[in-house]
Amino acid sequence: MLIGEDKKPFKYRRLRVLEISFFYQVVVALAPNVPALFELHFGVPMAGAVISALNTRLDASTLALALEQLEAKLIFVDYQFTDAVLKALDLLSQKKVNPPHLVVIPECDKSSSMDHKHIASDLDYNCLLEMGRDDFRIIRPNNECDPISVNYTSGSTGKPKGVVYSHRAAYLNSLAEIFRFDMRQMPVFLWTVDMFRCNGWCLTWAMAALGGTNICLRNVSAEIIFDAVSLHKVTHFCGPPAILNTIANAPARASSQSPFPCSVNVVVAGSLPSSEILTKVEGLGFNVYHGYGMTEALGPATIRPWKPESDSTFETEQEEIRRREGLHNLLLEGVDVKDPKTMESVPNDGKTIGEVxxxxxxxxSGYLKSTEITQETLKGGWFHTGDLGVRHPNGYLQMKDRAKDIIISGGEAISTLEVEAVLLGHPKVSEAAVVGQPDALLSEVPCAFVKLKEGFGASAEEIIQFCGDQLPDLMIPRTIVFGELPVNFSGKVQKFAMRETISWFGFPLLDYAAWHISTRA
Amino acid sequence: MLIGEDKKPFKYRRLRVLEISFFYQVVVALAPNVPALFELHFGVPMAGAVISALNTRLDASTLALALEQLEAKLIFVDYQFTDAVLKALDLLSQKKVNPPHLVVIPECDKSSSMDHKHIASDLDYNCLLEMGRDDFRIIRPNNECDPISVNYTSGSTGKPKGVVYSHRAAYLNSLAEIFRFDMRQMPVFLWTVDMFRCNGWCLTWAMAALGGTNICLRNVSAEIIFDAVSLHKVTHFCGPPAILNTIANAPARASSQSPFPCSVNVVVAGSLPSSEILTKVEGLGFNVYHGYGMTEALGPATIRPWKPESDSTFETEQEEIRRREGLHNLLLEGVDVKDPKTMESVPNDGKTIGEVxxxxxxxxSGYLKSTEITQETLKGGWFHTGDLGVRHPNGYLQMKDRAKDIIISGGEAISTLEVEAVLLGHPKVSEAAVVGQPDALLSEVPCAFVKLKEGFGASAEEIIQFCGDQLPDLMIPRTIVFGELPVNFSGKVQKFAMRETISWFGFPLLDYAAWHISTRA
Structure with missing residues (x-):
C-alpha cells in the first residue's frame, strides 16, 4: 500500500508506465519520496528499462553530466525540481547532446493542469498512466545479470560515479534487507531514507515483496516522524545517523507522544552519533540497528543487531560493542578484513588493521562506463571498500577509518574516527570531523573541525583538554576549527574539502595548536 | 544451537566430517532427526559431496535400489537402522554391486563402544569427527546449479524417484521458508518434520541462516511436543497434517500445560484434517499455516497464512478459505493453473479446473537418471504437479484432486478431495479416502475407504446418508470400505492400492452399493 502526502492511502495504479521496450535504456527520475517514484521502481524495470533515480540536491551541471553519461531518453521530474532540470537541459543543448523527453510528476492528487507551462513537453505523469493499456505484458530481463538500476554514489571524494545494479543483486538485496531489518509480513515503512539512495536501500522492492505499507514523505522532520508512528503504526524506518539527532533534538511536543503503538526499528548506516543521542533515542522507545555499507554494496552490508549478546556486562564494553559495525550478514557471502597487498585476512584480534x-x-556489477576503476575496485575477486577496520574475535567488524583519511603521525596510524568519537562525547559538541594537517616533526597531526550545539560556546583549549583526558598524546587534535562542517550534496562530510580549507588558509589555520604544543612540550 | 535427545544443548562440533573431495559423489544418511543428521546437512556439502537422506521406513529392497541408483560410496546409519542397511547390502552383493562404506551414528552421547559389532566397518560417527582436521577448507560448488542433495519422493503412485536439488534452489528455498513460516531472528524449531523429507523442507539450512535453535527428536508424540514447547519455548514446528490430529487427540495431561510461553506457528502441508481438529488445535494456542507442495518443489510451495483477510465474515466462508491451499509465494516466481494441452491459464473464477x-x-533440477520423465514433468518450462485445482479471484489456489485420482462419472468430473472433506465432517470418521470404482452405467462412481474414530461404530448406510445430505447425487459414495487406509512408507494414502484392493476382491468389494443404488433409483 502507498500512502501519500495527504496521509491517505493511494488508490491502486496500474504499473504500466512505459510501453516501449528499451534495450538497456535508462529512464531517469528526479523526485523526493513521492508515490510516483516508488511506482517508477516497478514500472520502469517492468518495461524492460533501467531506472536511475538521481539525487534531488544535484546542481544543474552535475545533473547534465549524469544525463549525458546515462544517455537518458526520458526523465520523470517532480514539479518541485523542474528548474534544475531545465538548466541541465540547456547545458546539454550547448554541448549538442540530445536532451531526454520530460515527464512532470504533479503535486500529489493535483490534476495535470498545474503550473508547469514553462516545460516544453506536454507529458504529465498522471496522463501517461491514463494512457497505459490493460493488456500490457511485463518485459522480463533476458538474463538475471542484466542491469535494473544505476545509482550515483555521492562518495566522500567528491566525484560521483554511476553504480550499476543487476536484477540478481537487487532481488537478493531486497530479501537481505528483510533479514537486516528483522521484518515480518506486512510491515509499515516510513520513507525517511531517500529512494534515490541505492533505490531506497532496495527497500522499494522489499516492501512490495512483504506486502508492506509505504508512508511516502516529501520532507523529514521529527514532527513528521512522531506523527507517522502514531497515525500509521510505523514498524520500521531508516537513514543516515543524522536522523537520530533529529529525533533526539525534537521539541518536547513532538516527542511526548510515546509510548508508541508498536515496536519501531530504526536502521542507521554510517558513524554513530554520541552516546547521549543514542541513549535518548532508545529511551524514546526506538530500537536502533547500526549498519555499515555503501552504494557499491547496495546499501548497508553489515549490521549490528539491536541489543547484541555480549560477554561483558560492563557498560563501557557494551558501549564499545554498540559502536562496532556489526556482523557478517546473511546473503553477503564474504566479509573480510584483508591486507590489500597480500590479500591475506588479518587476525581476528580486534587490533590488526586491514582493508574491509x-x-x-x-x-x-560495476561503475558505468568506467572499466578500469571497476577492475581496480573489484580486483582479486573482492570489492575493496577503501575503509580500514579490524575484526574482533567474536566476528564483529569495526571501522577504523577511510584508507585515505587515516593520519600517519610519527610513524603511528591514527584513526580519525576514534578521535571524532571522543569529540562527540563532549557535552557541547554537536558534530565533529578530524583530518591530518602537515607537521614538520611528525609528518601529520590531527586537526578537528567542530560544530557546537546551538546556544553553546566552547574554547579550543577546553576541547583539547577534554581530548587529552581520554586519548594518548599523539591522537589529541592540535588545531580546532569551529563552524559548519563541509558536506557534499548527500550530506556526507567531505574530508578532502577540510584538507583544502586548511591549506587555503595556510598552515595552521588557527594557531590554537601552538598553545597546545607548548603545554605538551 | 542443537538440542539432542537428552534435552541438553549439544556442544559445538566442527563441521569437518569428510575430507575427501567427491565430484558429485553421493553420501547417504539413514537416521531419524538426531543432531548428526543435521550436521551431515552441512558437513557433506562442505566436503563437496551430495547428501541423500533416505526415509528410515524404507524396506531393505527399496533401500538397495536407492543405494544402487545413487552409486553411494558412503552411508551414515543411525544405530537403530543397521539391520535394514545390512540386509540392503546383502542384496547389493547378490547383484555384484559394490556396497558403500558404513559409518554408524551411535546413540546420543554414548561412546563408540556400543553394540554394533555385527557391522563389518569399524567407522563410528564420533570417531570420524575426532579425526577431522582444524585446517579443513570448505569445498564450494563450482557452479551454483551443482547438486547439493537427492531426495526420494514417496509419491502417491508407489514408485520412488530421486529428486535432485541444486545449491541455488536449496539456498533460495531456505530463505523462502523463513518467509513462509513468518520467522524472525533466532527461532526455536522443533524437529517434528523428518529431515529426510526435502532436507527437512530445507529448514536444516534455514535454521542455520537465522541462528536458530534446533530441538532434535527421535520420535514425535503429543507429550514430546507439549513438553518441548514449554521447556524450550518453541516458536515453530511443521509436518504432515496428521500432526494436528496428534495434538488434538492428546491426553488431557499433555495438553493442559497451556498457555504457552510464546506464540507457536505450525505449518502443515497436505489435505487439512476436519474442522473439529483444526478448531481444537487453534484453541490450544497454535497458529496453523496451511501449505501445499511436493518433493519436486523442495517442500511447501504455496502457503495460506494464519488468519487470512477475508471479505466475508460468515463462518462457512471463513472455513472454506481456510481449506484453500494458499497464495503465490515470495521466491516462487510462477504459480498458475493451466490447461495442460494449450498451456493457457484458466480464468481466476474459482470454478474452472486446470493443472497446477x-x-x-x-x-x-530433475529426476536422477531419468531424463525422459524429467523432460515430461518440466515441459513447456513449467513444472507439472499432476494436481488439479482452481484459482479464486483473490489469487488463492484450491486443490481439487490429483489428475489421476479424479473420478469421471457420467461425463462429470468429481473431486475426490471434496467428497473426503464431507466424510471427515462426520463425527465418527477419523480418516477417509475416495477412489473411483468401475460402473457399467456411469463409467465410474465414488467408493470411500473410511477409518472410524477409536471406540466408535457406524454403518455404511449412516455414512452414505450423511454424504447425501451435503453432496449432489453423483458425488455420494456408492461403497464404503471400513478399516485402515493403505499408506506407503511416508504415510501417504495410496489410492492406486485402494483401486487394486477393489479389483482384487472383485467388483464391488462390499455390496453396500447395491443398497444405496436401490434407495436412489
Missing part, C-alpha cells in the same frame, strides 16, 4: 572487503551476490 | 503448475528458482 566484501564478496558475493549483493554487490554492484 | 510452478515455475521459478525453487524447483528440482
Amino acid at each position: 572487503m566484501f564478496r558475493g551476490n549483493i554487490l554492484m | 503448475m510452478f515455475r521459478g528458482n525453487i524447483l528440482m
Whole structure:
C-alpha cells in the first residue's frame, strides 16, 4: 500500500508506465519520496528499462553530466525540481547532446493542469498512466545479470560515479534487507531514507515483496516522524545517523507522544552519533540497528543487531560493542578484513588493521562506463571498500577509518574516527570531523573541525583538554576549527574539502595548536 | 544451537566430517532427526559431496535400489537402522554391486563402544569427527546449479524417484521458508518434520541462516511436543497434517500445560484434517499455516497464512478459505493453473479446473537418471504437479484432486478431495479416502475407504446418508470400505492400492452399493 502526502492511502495504479521496450535504456527520475517514484521502481524495470533515480540536491551541471553519461531518453521530474532540470537541459543543448523527453510528476492528487507551462513537453505523469493499456505484458530481463538500476554514489571524494545494479543483486538485496531489518509480513515503512539512495536501500522492492505499507514523505522532520508512528503504526524506518539527532533534538511536543503503538526499528548506516543521542533515542522507545555499507554494496552490508549478546556486562564494553559495525550478514557471502597487498585476512584480534572487503551476490556489477576503476575496485575477486577496520574475535567488524583519511603521525596510524568519537562525547559538541594537517616533526597531526550545539560556546583549549583526558598524546587534535562542517550534496562530510580549507588558509589555520604544543612540550 | 535427545544443548562440533573431495559423489544418511543428521546437512556439502537422506521406513529392497541408483560410496546409519542397511547390502552383493562404506551414528552421547559389532566397518560417527582436521577448507560448488542433495519422493503412485536439488534452489528455498513460516531472528524449531523429507523442507539450512535453535527428536508424540514447547519455548514446528490430529487427540495431561510461553506457528502441508481438529488445535494456542507442495518443489510451495483477510465474515466462508491451499509465494516466481494441452491459464473464477503448475528458482533440477520423465514433468518450462485445482479471484489456489485420482462419472468430473472433506465432517470418521470404482452405467462412481474414530461404530448406510445430505447425487459414495487406509512408507494414502484392493476382491468389494443404488433409483 502507498500512502501519500495527504496521509491517505493511494488508490491502486496500474504499473504500466512505459510501453516501449528499451534495450538497456535508462529512464531517469528526479523526485523526493513521492508515490510516483516508488511506482517508477516497478514500472520502469517492468518495461524492460533501467531506472536511475538521481539525487534531488544535484546542481544543474552535475545533473547534465549524469544525463549525458546515462544517455537518458526520458526523465520523470517532480514539479518541485523542474528548474534544475531545465538548466541541465540547456547545458546539454550547448554541448549538442540530445536532451531526454520530460515527464512532470504533479503535486500529489493535483490534476495535470498545474503550473508547469514553462516545460516544453506536454507529458504529465498522471496522463501517461491514463494512457497505459490493460493488456500490457511485463518485459522480463533476458538474463538475471542484466542491469535494473544505476545509482550515483555521492562518495566522500567528491566525484560521483554511476553504480550499476543487476536484477540478481537487487532481488537478493531486497530479501537481505528483510533479514537486516528483522521484518515480518506486512510491515509499515516510513520513507525517511531517500529512494534515490541505492533505490531506497532496495527497500522499494522489499516492501512490495512483504506486502508492506509505504508512508511516502516529501520532507523529514521529527514532527513528521512522531506523527507517522502514531497515525500509521510505523514498524520500521531508516537513514543516515543524522536522523537520530533529529529525533533526539525534537521539541518536547513532538516527542511526548510515546509510548508508541508498536515496536519501531530504526536502521542507521554510517558513524554513530554520541552516546547521549543514542541513549535518548532508545529511551524514546526506538530500537536502533547500526549498519555499515555503501552504494557499491547496495546499501548497508553489515549490521549490528539491536541489543547484541555480549560477554561483558560492563557498560563501557557494551558501549564499545554498540559502536562496532556489526556482523557478517546473511546473503553477503564474504566479509573480510584483508591486507590489500597480500590479500591475506588479518587476525581476528580486534587490533590488526586491514582493508574491509566484501564478496558475493549483493554487490554492484560495476561503475558505468568506467572499466578500469571497476577492475581496480573489484580486483582479486573482492570489492575493496577503501575503509580500514579490524575484526574482533567474536566476528564483529569495526571501522577504523577511510584508507585515505587515516593520519600517519610519527610513524603511528591514527584513526580519525576514534578521535571524532571522543569529540562527540563532549557535552557541547554537536558534530565533529578530524583530518591530518602537515607537521614538520611528525609528518601529520590531527586537526578537528567542530560544530557546537546551538546556544553553546566552547574554547579550543577546553576541547583539547577534554581530548587529552581520554586519548594518548599523539591522537589529541592540535588545531580546532569551529563552524559548519563541509558536506557534499548527500550530506556526507567531505574530508578532502577540510584538507583544502586548511591549506587555503595556510598552515595552521588557527594557531590554537601552538598553545597546545607548548603545554605538551 | 542443537538440542539432542537428552534435552541438553549439544556442544559445538566442527563441521569437518569428510575430507575427501567427491565430484558429485553421493553420501547417504539413514537416521531419524538426531543432531548428526543435521550436521551431515552441512558437513557433506562442505566436503563437496551430495547428501541423500533416505526415509528410515524404507524396506531393505527399496533401500538397495536407492543405494544402487545413487552409486553411494558412503552411508551414515543411525544405530537403530543397521539391520535394514545390512540386509540392503546383502542384496547389493547378490547383484555384484559394490556396497558403500558404513559409518554408524551411535546413540546420543554414548561412546563408540556400543553394540554394533555385527557391522563389518569399524567407522563410528564420533570417531570420524575426532579425526577431522582444524585446517579443513570448505569445498564450494563450482557452479551454483551443482547438486547439493537427492531426495526420494514417496509419491502417491508407489514408485520412488530421486529428486535432485541444486545449491541455488536449496539456498533460495531456505530463505523462502523463513518467509513462509513468518520467522524472525533466532527461532526455536522443533524437529517434528523428518529431515529426510526435502532436507527437512530445507529448514536444516534455514535454521542455520537465522541462528536458530534446533530441538532434535527421535520420535514425535503429543507429550514430546507439549513438553518441548514449554521447556524450550518453541516458536515453530511443521509436518504432515496428521500432526494436528496428534495434538488434538492428546491426553488431557499433555495438553493442559497451556498457555504457552510464546506464540507457536505450525505449518502443515497436505489435505487439512476436519474442522473439529483444526478448531481444537487453534484453541490450544497454535497458529496453523496451511501449505501445499511436493518433493519436486523442495517442500511447501504455496502457503495460506494464519488468519487470512477475508471479505466475508460468515463462518462457512471463513472455513472454506481456510481449506484453500494458499497464495503465490515470495521466491516462487510462477504459480498458475493451466490447461495442460494449450498451456493457457484458466480464468481466476474459482470454478474452472486446470493443472497446477510452478515455475521459478525453487524447483528440482530433475529426476536422477531419468531424463525422459524429467523432460515430461518440466515441459513447456513449467513444472507439472499432476494436481488439479482452481484459482479464486483473490489469487488463492484450491486443490481439487490429483489428475489421476479424479473420478469421471457420467461425463462429470468429481473431486475426490471434496467428497473426503464431507466424510471427515462426520463425527465418527477419523480418516477417509475416495477412489473411483468401475460402473457399467456411469463409467465410474465414488467408493470411500473410511477409518472410524477409536471406540466408535457406524454403518455404511449412516455414512452414505450423511454424504447425501451435503453432496449432489453423483458425488455420494456408492461403497464404503471400513478399516485402515493403505499408506506407503511416508504415510501417504495410496489410492492406486485402494483401486487394486477393489479389483482384487472383485467388483464391488462390499455390496453396500447395491443398497444405496436401490434407495436412489
